[in-house]
Amino acid sequence: MATIVASSKPVTVDPLRHSAPLGAVLAFLGVARCMPLLHSSQGCAALAKVLLTRHFRETIPLQTSALSEITTILGSGDSLLAGIDTVADRQQPELIAVITTGLVDAAGEDVRRTLRLRTAGPPVVLAAVSDLGGGLEQGYCAAVEALIAELALPRNGVSIDDQVTLLPGPVLTPLDVEELARTAQAFGLRTVVLPDSSRSLDGHLDADWDPLLSGGTPLSAIAAAGRSAAVLALGSGLATAGRMLAGPEAWTVPHAVGLDASDALVAHLAAVAGREVPEALRHWRSRLTDGLLDASGVLAGRRVALALEPDLLSGVAALLTEAGCHVVTAITPTASDHLGAMPCDEVVIGDFEDAEDRTRDGGAELLVASSHGAAAARRLGIPLLRLGFPVVDRLGAQHLTSVGYRGSLRLLFAAANELLAARDLAPTPPTTSREGPC
Secondary structure (H helix, E strand, O other): OOEEEEOOOOOOOOOOOOOHHHHHHHHHOOEOOEEEEEEOOHHHHHHHHHHHHHHHOOOOOOEEOOOOHHHHHHOOHHHHHHHHHHHHHHOOOOEEEEEEOHHHHHHOOOHHHHHOOOOOOOOEEEEOOOOOOOOHHHHHHHHHHHHHHHHOOOOOOOOEEEEEEEEEOOOOOHHHHHHHHHHHHOOOOEEEEOOOHHHHOOOOOOOOOOOOOOOOEOHHHHHOHHHEEEEEEEOHHHHHHHHHHHHHHOEEEOOOOOHHHHHHHHHHHHHHHOOOOOHHHHHHHHHHHHHHHHHHHHHOOOEEEEEOOHHHHHHHHHHHHHOOOEEEEEEEOOOOHHHHHOOOOEEEEOOHHHHHHHHHHHOOOEEEEOHHHHHHHHHHOOOEEEOOOOOOOOOOHHHOOOOHHHHHHHHHHHHHHHHHHHHHHOOOOOOOOOOOOO
C-alpha cells in the first residue's frame, strides 16, 4: 500500500500536469467528423494544437472562438456563436465539440445558456472543464461523459447480446485502442469503442485534404453504446461514464498492463462472451510469462522512478513489479483513488522537480516519463524510458503499446533494453597491467 503525499511547494516547477481542456480535445478527436472548438483565446488553442501535433505527428483539427480582452469582459457569447457558425459553414462537421477554458471560467460566462440560443446546424456537445483544476485525465473523462449524455440512446430494455462497449482511457495510444478492440473481437464480440483513436490519430495517407480527421467513432455507434451486453472502461476516471451506459454493471479498471491485469481483462471478456479463451490469446499469455522470466535477469532488483498520469503510473508500476523491479518513487500530476494500492511506499502529487529530487534520493537507475523528463534524466545520468504524453523527441509514439499481453510484453522489453543500452554506453575504466618490465 502506498501513502499519497501532496507537494507542499508554493509554486509548480517544470509541470507534469497537462490541462483538462487538452484532455477533452484528445477525447473528441476520437469521434468521427467531429470538430473540437476551444472557447478561449487563440493562444490556448495554439498550445494544445502544437502538443498534439508533435506527439501524434498528424494534422490536428482544432478551432477557437478567439476571445480577446474586450469580448471576455463584455461577454463572450457572441464570439462563441460566431465561431460555431463559421465552423459549421466551412468545415461541415457532423458534430461540434465546445470545450471551455480557465478564461471563460474566470469570466463567469454561462456557456450552456449561450448554446441554447442556437436554432440550426449540426449538434453541439459541451465539455465544461476547467483549466484551474484537474488534469488531462479529468478533462478527457468529462468529454466522454458529455458525449454519452447528449448522444447515447437510453437502454429501454434493449440489449445487443454480442456487442460490448469499450471506453479506453486517455493514456491509451491508438495501437492500444486497437489492441483492446481486437482482444474483445477474438471472443466473437462486436465492439463499440468510445472514443476510437485507432484510426483518427494514426495512419493518415488520405488522397485529398480534409479539414476533419478520418476514422473515429461514428455518431450512430455512440447512440447504440448504451445498448451493449457489457461496458468495459479502462481508466479509473471513466467509472461515471460506464455507469451512465450500464449502471452498476459497468466494469471499470485503472489499466490492463501486466500479467495480472491482462488476465482480469481476458477473464471478464470470456465471461461476457460465454466462451473459452481463444488459443491466440493463450499463446500471447505464454509469451508474456516467458518474457517476464527472460527480463527478470535484467530488471530484478533494479530501482525505478515513475512520473506519469495516474492510470499509466499504476499500470507501469504493476508490470515492472511483476518483473522484480523496485519502484523507489512515483510522481503523478493529479490524485486518484486507486493510487493507494500501488506497490511502492508513497505516491507524490507533484511536478518534474519533485520527480528529479526523489529519483536522485532513491538511487533510481531508470526513469519512466514523457519526453518532458529528458532534461531530468540527463542531469541524473540515468536512461529515460519515454512513455505517456507527450513523446516528441522519438518517432512512433502513437504506436507504443502497453495494454494486454502483447502490449505488456513490448513495454517490458523496452524497459529492459533501456537498462541494457545504458550499461553498454557506460565508460569502461582503464585497465592497469600488473606485469613488470620485460
